[in-house]
Amino acid sequence: MKLPEPRGPISSALLGVLAGEPGSAGESLSGLRRLVGGKLAGVTNIIGDDDVQLALFCLYELHYSGLEGVQDEWEWEPGLIQVRQMLEKPFEEALRLAAREAGGDLDLPAGSDLTSDAVADVLFGLAARDTGPSVSRFVAKKASLGQLKEFLIHKSIYQLKEADPHTWAIPRLSGRAKAALVEIQADEYGGGRPDRMHSALFARTMRGLGMDDHYGAYVNAVPAISLAAVNLMSLCGLNRRLRGAITGHLAIYEMTSSQPNRLYGNGFRRHGFDADVTHYFDEHVEADAVHEQIAGRDLAGGLVEAEPGLLDDVIFGATAVMAIDTRLSAHLLESWEHGRSSLRAAVPAAA
Amino acid sequence: MNQEPAESSIVVCPDGPLIIRGDFEIVTPSGAPVPRDRKTVALCRCGASAIKPYCDGTHKMIKFRTEPPAS
Numbered sequence: 001m002k003l004p005e006p007r008g009p010i011s012s013a014l015l016g017v018l019a020g021e022p023g024s025a026g027e028s029l030s031g032l033r034r035l036v037g038g039k040l041a042g043v044t045n046i047i048g049d050d051d052v053q054l055a056l057f058c059l060y061e062l063h064y065s066g067l068e069g070v071q072d073e074w075e076w077e078p079g080l081i082q083v084r085q086m087l088e089k090p091f092e093e094a095l096r097l098a099a100r101e102a103g104g105d106l107d108l109p110a111g112s113d114l115t116s117d118a119v120a121d122v123l124f125g126l127a128a129r130d131t132g133p134s135v136s137r138f139v140a141k142k143a144s145l146g147q148l149k150e151f152l153i154h155k156s157i158y159q160l161k162e163a164d165p166h167t168w169a170i171p172r173l174s175g176r177a178k179a180a181l182v183e184i185q186a187d188e189y190g191g192g193r194p195d196r197m198h199s200a201l202f203a204r205t206m207r208g209l210g211m212d213d214h215y216g217a218y219v220n221a222v223p224a225i226s227l228a229a230v231n232l233m234s235l236c237g238l239n240r241r242l243r244g245a246i247t248g249h250l251a252i253y254e255m256t257s258s259q260p261n262r263l264y265g266n267g268f269r270r271h272g273f274d275a276d277v278t279h280y281f282d283e284h285v286e287a288d289a290v291h292e293q294i295a296g297r298d299l300a301g302g303l304v305e306a307e308p309g310l311l312d313d314v315i316f317g318a319t320a321v322m323a324i325d326t327r328l329s330a331h332l333l334e335s336w337e338h339g340r341s342s343l344r345a346a347v348p349a350a351a
Numbered sequence: 352m353n354q355e356p357a358e359s360s361i362v363v364c365p366d367g368p369l370i371i372r373g374d375f376e377i378v379t380p381s382g383a384p385v386p387r388d389r390k391t392v393a394l395c396r397c398g399a400s401a402i403k404p405y406c407d408g409t410h411k412m413i414k415f416r417t418e419p420p421a422s
Contacts, residue, residue: 117365128411183372187389196388258408262401283388289406290393293364 001061001216002068008051010039014058014083022073022080029079036086046094047324050344052087053227057219059084060234064161065215088235095232095320102326103319114308116176116301123248123296126318127255135329136260138336139267148267150342152206153218154226154332158233159202160215163188165233166250172243175306180298184250184291198287201280205268208277221343225328232324236317244313245320247303251295252318256325257288366417368393368406377404 006012013035017028036055043049061067062075074080103126109118139151163185170181190196203213212218219227236246265281275282300318304311335342359373371392377385385404393406397415400407 121365124411183391187391191389259412262407285407286393286402286405287389289368289408290370290389290391292408293362293367293370293393294391297362297364 001065001219002214003070004054004058004216004219006051007054008039010036010051010087011055011058014055017080018058018067018070018074022071022077025077026079029077029083032083033079033086036083040086040090043090046090047098047228047327048224050224052091053224053231054219056084056087056091056231056234057227059087060231060238061216063234063238064164088239091228091231092235095235095323096316098323098327099316099319102323103315106315108311108315111308114304114311116297116305119301119304119311119314120251120293120296122315123251123300123318124255124292126315126322127252127292134260135332136263138333140263140270141267143267143336145271147336147342148271149209149211151264151332152209152211153221153343154328156202156206156211156213156218157216157222157226158230160199160213162198162202165230165237166246168237169243169246172240173247173303176302177247177299177306180294180302181247181250184254184294184299187287187291198280198283201283205277205280208273221345223331223342223344225324225331229321229324229328232320236320242313242317244300244303244307244310245317247295247300248314248317248319249321250317251292251300251314252321254288254292254295256322258285258292261285261288363417364393366415367396367410369396370394 003015004011006015013032017025017032020028040046040052043052046052058067059080062070062072062080066072066075106122106126108122109115135151139148143151166181167185170178170185173181186192188198190198190200194200206213233246233249236242236249261281261284265278265285268278268281300314304314332342357373359371359375362370362372364370371394372390377387377392379385395403395406395410396417397410397413399409399413399415401409
C-alpha cells in the first residue's frame, strides 16, 4: 500500500522511523516509544483518534501487503512490536468498554448447557438486537451518487482485503472450528477462482463507478472510526489469545450482512447500475446466509464447545464489532443528513 | 445401515435453512441444473427468501420457527 499522510505526532514519527533501516534503529525506536508513551496519556477517545488509528493501521499493514518503500524486515522488529503493543493495550481496553455497553445485560448459557447451538442462539440474538441507525436503508432509498462513492470509500479499507484478518485464526483453531473457518474463507476467496474473490468483486464495483480500486487508495480520505473497524479485526486476528474474539467478530459480521447487502444493491440499482456493479452485494446476500450458520454454529459454537473458557472472548468480538459499526453508521448518517461529506478530505472520485 | 459417513450431509438449522454440504446437484423437476455458485449452500425452508431455492436470511425477519410452540 502507498504510504499514507501522517495525522499527528505518533503517525508522523512512526512513518519517519519506517523510512529508515530496520536492525540498526535502536535509537530512533526508543525515541518513538518515549513519544508514544507521552502522547497516549493525552488521548481521551482512542477509537476515534486519527493519529493512533492510522499508526496502528500502518503497523498492522506490515503483516499484510506491506507499505511502499518500507523494508519487509520491519514486520518482526522487536522494538516496533513493542510500539504496537503500547497502542493495542489502550485500544483493546476502550473496545472492551464499548463492547460491554453495546452488549448490555446478556443471559449466557452456563457450563453444561454450552452447546454450539446455544452459542449460535446467543449470537443470533445479539445480531437481531442490532437496531442502530441504518446505513443500508439510507443507501437503498436516499443516497446520492456522491454518497454511494463515499460509502464505497469507507468500505474499501477492508473490502479490498476482505477475509484476510480472519484467515490469521486458521492455524490457531482445530477440529470443527478450523474446518468451519476454512470452509467460509474458501468461499470468501472465490472457491479457487481469483475473479470471484470477494475482494476482486468489490474492486469491480469500484471500477464500475470510475473509482481507484488499488488497495489502500483512499486511506487518507477516511476518518479514524473507519480505520478502527479494520484495526479491531487485525487486533483479534493477529493475537492468538483473542482467537475467540475473531470468531465472534466473524459470526456477527455474517449475521448482520445478508439483508443490508440486498439494500445496498438496491441503492446502486436505483442509480441505474447493472449487475456488473451490484454483483458484489448480490453475492453477499446468498453467501452470508450460508456463512452465518457455519460461523455461528461450527466456528464460534464449535470453538466454545472445545474451549468453554473462550465464551467471553467470543462475546467480546461480537459486541465490539456491533459497537464500532454503530459509531461508523452514526457518523455516515449524521454527515449525510446534514449535507456534509463523511470523509476527512475531498476526494476527486467522490465529487 | 451403512456405518461409513455419507458423501453428503444436510444440516437442519434450528429456525433457519438447510445447509447442504458434499457431493450433490440441484436440478429443476425436468433435470436442468439450477445456477449454483458455491460448494456448500443454504436452502430456504421458511418460504420467504427472495432468491429461492437459496436462503437470504429473511427467516430472521419473519421470526420463522422450526419447532411448534410449547403448549
